[in-house]
Amino acid sequence: MNVEATSALKACAPADYKSDVKPVWCPGCGDYSVLLAMQKAFAELGTPPEKIALITGIGCSSRIASYTTCYGFHGVHGRALALGTGVKIARPDLTVVVAGGDGDGFSIGGNHFMHACRRNPDLTYIVMDNQVYGMTKGQPSPTTDPEWQSALAPGGTGIRPFHPLVIALASGANFVARCFSGDPNGTAQTLVEAIRHPGFSFVQILSPCVTFRPEQKEWRKVVHPAPVEATDDPARAARRIMSDDNFNIGILYRGSRPPYRPKQSETRIAVADLEREFTT
Amino acid sequence: MPANSQQGTQSVSVALVGSGGAGVMTAGTILLDAAAKAGWYGLMTRSVGPQIRGGESAALLRLSTAPVECHGDSFDVLIAVDWQNFTRFAKEVPLSAHSVVLADPAAGAPPAAVADIGLQIVDVPMQELLKKIAGGRPNMLALGLAAMVLGIPEDVVAKVVERRLGKKGGEALDSSLQSVAAGRAAAPGLDGRFALAPAADATAPRWLMSGNQAAGLGALRGGVRFVAAYPITPATEVLEWMAPRLTKLGGALVQAEDELASINMIIGSSFSGVPSLTATSGPGYSLMSESIGLAVAAEVPIVVVNVMRGGPSTGIATKSEQADLNIAVYGLHGDAPHVVVAPTSIGDCAVTSQWAVHLAEKLQTPAIVLSDQFLGQAQAVLSPPLDTGEGPDRLINAAPMASSARYEVTESGVSPMPVPGVAGGQYISESLTHNIRGRPSTLADDHLAQIEKRQRKLSSFDFGARWADIEGDGPIAIISWGSCCAPIREAMSLLNGGGKDLRFIALRLLSPVQPERMAQALRGVERALIIEQSHSGQLYRYLRAHYDLPKDTMCYHRPGPLAFTPGEIRDQIARMQ
Ligand SMILES: Cc1ncc(C[n+]2csc(CCOP(=O)(O)OP(=O)(O)O)c2C)c(N)n1
Ligand code: SF4
Numbered sequence: 142m143n144v145e146a147t148s149a150l151k152a153c154a155p156a157d158y159k160s161d162v163k164p165v166w167c168p169g170c171g172d173y174s175v176l177l178a179m180q181k182a183f184a185e186l187g188t189p190p191e192k193i194a195l196i197t198g199i200g201c202s203s204r205i206a207s208y209t210t211c212y213g214f215h216g217v218h219g220r221a222l223a224l225g226t227g228v229k230i231a232r233p234d235l236t237v238v239v240a241g242g243d244g245d246g247f248s249i250g251g252n253h254f255m256h257a258c259r260r261n262p263d264l265t266y267i268v269m270d271n272q273v274y275g276m277t278k279g280q281p282s283p284t285t286d287p288e289w290q291s292a293l294a295p296g297g298t299g300i301r302p303f304h305p306l307v308i309a310l311a312s313g314a315n316f317v318a319r320c321f322s323g324d325p326n327g328t329a330q331t332l333v334e335a336i337r338h339p340g341f342s343f344v345q346i347l348s349p350c351v352t353f354r355p356e357q358k359e360w361r362k363v364v365h366p367a368p369v370e371a372t373d374d375p376a377r378a379a380r381r382i383m384s385d386d387n388f389n390i391g392i393l394y395r396g397s398r399p400p401y402r403p404k405q406s407e408t409r410i411a412v413a414d415l416e417r418e419f420t421t
Numbered sequence: 422m423p424a425n426s427q428q429g430t431q432s433v434s435v436a437l438v439g440s441g442g443a444g445v446m447t448a449g450t451i452l453l454d455a456a457a458k459a460g461w462y463g464l465m466t467r468s469v470g471p472q473i474r475g476g477e478s479a480a481l482l483r484l485s486t487a488p489v490e491c492h493g494d495s496f497d498v499l500i501a502v503d504w505q506n507f508t509r510f511a512k513e514v515p516l517s518a519h520s521v522v523l524a525d526p527a528a529g530a531p532p533a534a535v536a537d538i539g540l541q542i543v544d545v546p547m548q549e550l551l552k553k554i555a556g557g558r559p560n561m562l563a564l565g566l567a568a569m570v571l572g573i574p575e576d577v578v579a580k581v582v583e584r585r586l587g588k589k590g591g592e593a594l595d596s597s598l599q600s601v602a603a604g605r606a607a608a609p610g611l612d613g614r615f616a617l618a619p620a621a622d623a624t625a626p627r628w629l630m631s632g633n634q635a636a637g638l639g640a641l642r643g644g645v646r647f648v649a650a651y652p653i654t655p656a657t658e659v660l661e662w663m664a665p666r667l668t669k670l671g672g673a674l675v676q677a678e679d680e681l682a683s684i685n686m687i688i689g690s691s692f693s694g695v696p697s698l699t700a701t702s703g704p705g706y707s708l709m710s711e712s713i714g715l716a717v718a719a720e721v722p723i724v725v726v727n728v729m730r731g732g733p734s735t736g737i738a739t740k741s742e743q744a745d746l747n748i749a750v751y752g753l754h755g756d757a758p759h760v761v762v763a764p765t766s767i768g769d770c771a772v773t774s775q776w777a778v779h780l781a782e783k784l785q786t787p788a789i790v791l792s793d794q795f796l797g798q799a800q801a802v803l804s805p806p807l808d809t810g811e812g813p814d815r816l817i818n819a820a821p822m823a824s825s826a827r828y829e830v831t832e833s834g835v836s837p838m839p840v841p842g843v844a845g846g847q848y849i850s851e852s853l854t855h856n857i858r859g860r861p862s863t864l865a866d867d868h869l870a871q872i873e874k875r876q877r878k879l880s881s882f883d884f885g886a887r888w889a890d891i892e893g894d895g896p897i898a899i900i901s902w903g904s905c906c907a908p909i910r911e912a913m914s915l916l917n918g919g920g921k922d923l924r925f926i927a928l929r930l931l932s933p934v935q936p937e938r939m940a941q942a943l944r945g946v947e948r949a950l951i952i953e954q955s956h957s958g959q960l961y962r963y964l965r966a967h968y969d970l971p972k973d974t975m976c977y978h979r980p981g982p983l984a985f986t987p988g989e990i991r992d993q994i995a996r997m998q
Contacts, residue, residue: 162860191844196689199852206849207861212841213849214692215861216685217715223682227689227697228841230673231647235693235841256678403673410669412641413808419628419638421457421802 155180158190162207171322171348171357172202175269178322178346179209179238181329186236186336193236196225198250200242200276202269202348211238219249222257222266229262230403236336237264244274247283247303254305258312258341263400265335265342268305269322271350271357279353305345306382310375310394315340317378317394318371321364322348324390331392340400347388360388367391432485433571433615434493436514437563439478439502444560447585449480450800451564453629455573455581456484457802460623464489464767465800466984468510469739479510484571486620488803490767490907494988496520497615499535500566502547502559503528507535512983516540521611523566543609550603556596557603565604572616575605628805632770632796633658633700635806636726637666639771640698643778644813645724646672647697649686651679651705654738655794656728659700680705684712684725691721692850694840696782696813700726702794703745704735707752713787714753717875719850720828720836722781722815726774726790728797729903731981740982741794743903744955746963749789750932756872758879760788761932765890765906767796771806773929776887779811784878785835791931793954795904795984821846826857830870834877879933888930888938895922897997898943898971901952902928902960905985909952912990922998934967948973950997952990956980 158180166172183193193211197203199218206213212235216224225239246254246268257266272289274280280293283303290297309317316338320328328346335342347364349357367389372378378394435452437445446467453465463484481496483489495517501507501524511534516522520540524531525547536542545566551557561582568578579598586597630638637659640648648667650660664674672695677683680701687697701709706727716723729745731737749761760780764773774790781788818825818837827848829836836857839846853861854868862868890906893913901909906927913920926942943949949971953960961976977993 165861189844191842191847194693194841204861207851210847212839212847214689214719215849215851215853216688216719217711217852220681220685220712223677223685224689224692226675226682227647227649227686227691228693230675230686231690231693231695231697232841252678253682256682403675404668406668406671408669409671410666412638412670415638415641415666416628416805419630419634419805421454421627421629 153184153187153189155184158183158209158211160208160210164208165204166201167352169351170201171271171350172205172269174322174325175202175267175328175346175348176205176208178325178328178332179205181325182332182336185329185333188236193238194225194228196221196228196237196239198241198245200245200274202240202242202275203245205240219245220253221245222250222253225264226257226260226262229264233263238267238336239264240267240269242275242282243268243270243272243284243305244282247305251283255308255312258309258314258343261313261315261340261398261401263339263341265332265344267332267344267346269346269348270305271348271354273350273353275350275353304383306343306393307379309343310379310382313398314343315396315398315400316342316392318344318392319390320344320346321360321390322346323361323364327390334392338395340396340398364388364390367393371395373397431618432483432489432493433498433617434483434496435498435500435567435571436482436496437480437500437502437567438507438514439559439563440505444558445478445480445502445563448560448564448567449482451578451581451585452567452573453482453800453802454585455568455578456571457627457629458577458581459573460620461485461617461802462488462620462627463802464491466492466795466798468513479514481514484617486618490799490801491911492984492986494986498523498567498570500563501525501528501531502563504532507532523609545607550607551600554596554599554603556592558597558600561597561600562604565601566608568601569605569608570611570615572613626805627802629800629802630767631658631798631800632764632767632792633728633798634662635768635770636700636764636774636790636792636797637662639774639806640724640778641666641670642771642808643775643811644696644782645698645778646670647687647690647695648674649677649683649697649699650674651677651683651701653702653705655730655798656700656702656726658797659726659728680708681712684709687723688712688716688721691723692841696722696778698724698726698778700728702728702730702738703732706745706748710748710752713759714755714757715852716787717753717757717759718852720785720838720875721850722785723787724774724777724781724790725787726792729791729793737982739794741904741984742955742981743793743905743953744957744959744980745791746931746955746959749791750963756876758876758933759786760784760879761791762788762930763791763902763928764796765902765927765929767799767801768803768806770796772809775809775811779814782813782815783835784882785815785838786875786878791903793903818846819843827859828855828857828871828874830857830874833881834874884930884935888928888935889942890927890929891924891942893920893924894945895920895924896945896947897922897994898924898926898946898949899952899994900926900928900949900964902931905952905954908985908987908990911987912994915987915991916994916998920994923994936968939968943971946971948997949975950994951976952985952993953978954981954985
């Protein structure tokens, strides 16, 4: 595996990362600001768009790849982390960002989420969490509160929501942060740090679905910066997150686990050398 | 009596049976290796019980003066270290009145299934003999017996024992060698009935390998450098064989959390420019379906090896069947043209998987290799499979321009693919229906243009002569695939006149279908017989749907787990003649 491409570095502005594809998103959708934050982060990192692979699943939020000028993959529902892991292993030289929704990442893709945290590949995973399935028009997701009414779950699900940040910590994620899309500058700063941080970085972005969860427009009023600095102790981080109000914004955990790398071998052989083992 | 089948060819079948701990598989492997060194060809399969470790097991060998890839209709020699649970796999060790059984009277009387046949039973007091050897090994004694009966020279066997068991250390090796010698000394003469004649090409090169190893080798020859794996019987050996070797080749293998992940990991790595593969069996293949469709739509080359086992559901993990044809050919939603190929022999697993890598890369689509448990897990002494020299050969857009479109509609249907990292080539590899630039589209024109382009990649491609192996030119055609091919070839040679009125079409390319080539192959054919190991006749129905077969076309099909034997197939062919 020695595919590597070189390109001349040139300064990029946020606008250089925006494609001319018109988003399908509803006016006011939080994901517009996530796109903006991503553009700003990429520009600040100075990584040219061709060096970035933006890998997504299926959902409103997963459409984001098309709206950038990076290399991208719009795969199937729930499998973006596996696609992104394959990209990173094959091409460690690329900056790999995986993005999607809470349904995509925590429900159908939940197993991959846990294992990506555990495997710790050097990539950044962004979940635009709107606590609903937007694309399929308003069903509860693993982060939806139990009382929320919907056609599919009249009277609410009655099921306790999933706590992605704590799961990420327990599974071994190396960087954990929560952002709010209504603050694209703050989100961009966190994304820069997440991408720079070696290993698996998980960023939950609270991103309102104005169509199916209009009450989320009020998030603007309740989010607040995390009251304390990020810790490098996952147990402490988990305790804080478990007892906060789910609106603490900021970097919550920075770990130092070495990123995943497939085993390298000192000895190099040619395919023809393999034939010897079969001769009798 | 060694079977005299193909002109001058002799073969002898030997079964070594004993409960798990007796190590009959080790003895069988050594016997096979020694036979290869002495110039013969051979095949070894095993029968194991449902226990994970231990339990009953049998090493089933057939040695021959010519290449051999199936078992005969009965075993010539059965060596039983003990009879524990023998009845559970007795059906896999058919015996006849001409067979000879070598057994230890101390292990009790042979089961009725054996005794009632009226064959010759020779008592060998194995436990007695082993008492005289410190650390004596029953499996090595059985090896000595077998080697003597078959006429495999003493020094050849000793050399293989030393090479294979040498690392266990001096004492263990000594007691093994002594046990082998005790076996030789105790072997009955049997008038040299089962001693094999030297093979005509005894000095020609021989390889000892399994079909799963061959598939791994073919894939590496073809240029695969990334594998994502989720263990499943009987495909695991493909993955385990590749793991350390990929690392030494500068590639990588990753164990994924499930098959949904493994298939997507290889799609991701291939998108990034690295030829990629995964191997699985029915249950895992079913899980992969949605994403194989993704690779069709997004036009990402991948190779998926499905080593078929008994199904449906968990089925029989350790036994062969050919009932995944339908899912391999039809198992994707939407119109999703892709390549399905199948090896026609154990060695051909190498050639076919190398070809699959080439085709996937060339056509930017998934290539499915439908191997089966028999081909995959059988060990064979064979002529080294050819390195076809075919590499990945992906059409790369090395210098993308503003006008480049990833899904450009081209005459061949294949569009140049930029490699991530190259400036100006950025595109979205898209699962949604898209236009030529990879932008999502719901327009009828875009949908049709892309569907047609993907279909054209396959229909306009010249797959060449490798689509099938064709032997003979008689008016009766036999059409088959996979592990059925070996017993068919042998059955043909067993028939009067060496099957001169027959022709055999062993399919390697299952999809896309090749109507013109098939018409050519069937020219002059009056009747056809399709042979397959599936209860519902999947191949028969598939061929009927897509090819112009003779009016008089029959099908002989049954499910696994028992493999077809040459005699069984000979009888079916004889009914056509
Ligand atoms: C295998 C599969 N099942 C179901 C769907 C339908 N589907 C599309 S998007 C989606 C959920 C999207 O929700 P989320 O991931 O939270 O993203 P959002 O739209 O809210 O951004 C579902 C269930 C699908 N595309 N594929
Ligand atoms: S449905 Fe909700 S998540 Fe989807 S685009 Fe509209 S506002 Fe955004």
